[in-house]
Amino acid sequence: MSDLAVLRTVELKGRVRDEDLAPPLGLDPTEAGRRLAALAARGLVTPVGKAHRLSEEGRTQLAVLLEADRGGVDGVALERAYDEFCSFNAELKSVITGWQVRADGSPNDHTDPAYDAGVLARLADLHLRVLPLLDRLGAIAGRLAPYSGRLQNAQERIAAGDTTWVARPIMDSYHTVWFELHEDLIQLCGRTRLAEAAEGRAL
The missing domain is CATH 1.10.10.10 (Winged helix-like DNA-binding domain superfamily/Winged helix DNA-binding domain)
Structure with a gap:
């Protein structure tokens, strides 16, 4: 290590x-x-x-x-992968917002199983589609490789019924791990979170 x-x-x-x-x-x-x-x-x-x-x-x-570490990364390949990641990031932002706030703007108190199931289905679908990109990111920059397994672990916990793994901040939840991956991508691309937020690409 x-x-x-x-x-x-x-x-x-x-x-x-x-x-x-x-x-x-x-x-x-x-x-x-x-x-x-x-x-x-x-x-x-x-x-x-x-x-x-x-x-x-x-x-x-x-x-x-x-x-x-950044000096040993293929910058062109990373930028292409990051652009793809940003599309998924926009989706995840929508999913996490939906998990926390309902369409009418009221807090999601998680008393509507059908609503929550719909949000979790969106997360599961996104996860399956992002896996190839995660593998590619790990190949581009070795220190990104563990993120695939960490997100998979969170998704498996969610699928097993423990929804604290969606976005709880004090654990390796899906949202927490995704945020950390985004931070590493921002750093590897030589950008800042402030600049990414200004462009609407911060989680």
């Missing part, structure tokens, strides 16, 4: 406990804790209660690692 993978996950999540870091990296919490302790010993992450966050040294080191 590279420093880049661990530091980037900490950055994306802001603060992580051992159990928060484990799922994105495919580690058990004990091993995740050892990784964080090793980074803390090097001054790259800072303990905050039971969690860790990036230190200033960690942010500097991560910026160097990200730039080096």
Whole structure:
């Protein structure tokens, strides 16, 4: 497990406990804790209660690692894939909005099983259609490869009936993982979230 993978996950999540870091990296919490302790010993992450966050040294080191990683990516292929991703991103925004707010603008209180089933069917359909793109992204940039499995895990949990995996922010939910993938794509393309938001492409 590279420093880049661990530091980037900490950055994306802001603060992580051992159990928060484990799922994105495919580690058990004990091993995740050892990784964080090793980074803390090097001054790259800072303990905050039971969690860790990036230190200033960690942010500097991560910026160097990200730039080096970006230099090894086929920029043309990535831009094409990102344009395709943005189309799916617009769909996902609509799905997540539908999960949270009904068409009349009222909050979705999830008391209408038929309505929720319709939203979840849209998510399942989108997931199946985006899988080939996820595989392609993993081939373009190796550190994107785990996103396919993470989204698949979330979708399987949803299909099994646990709808907290749709958009709950404190877990590896579909929305959380998608957001992190988008952040990595923005960085790899040399863009900023602010600029993407201005163009209507931020989730």
